[in-house]
Amino acid sequence: xxxxxxxxxxxxxxxxxxxxxxxxxxxxxxxxxxxxxxxxxxxxxxxxxxxxxxxxxxxxxxxxxxxxx
Numbered sequence: 001x002x003x004x005x006x007x008x009x010x011x012x013x014x015x016x017x018x019x020x021x022x023x024x025x026x027x028x029x030x031x032x033x034x035x036x037x038x039x040x041x042x043x044x045x046x047x048x049x050x051x052x053x054x055x056x057x058x059x060x061x062x063x064x065x066x067x068x069x
Contacts, residue, residue, distance in 0.1 A: 003029040003052045012046035019048075026050030 005025040012018075018041050026037060029052040036053040 006049040022048035
């Protein structure tokens with residue numbers, strides 16, 4: 001399951017850090033899974049995206065019985 005946060009600030013004036021803000025937003029989604037996390041920041045057009053990812057393995061037999069395999 002992946003969780004995504006993002007924001008665009010059309011009036012960005014360097015009063016705050018884009019990186020600190022998106023990391024704080026991303027880390028609030030920690031319950032979504034601790035497996036992987038990332039951020040993307042474009043400072044030319046103040047946009048930031050953060051992701052929090054969890055990798056879940058489904059038991060093989062649950063998958064096969066659900067799909068009739």
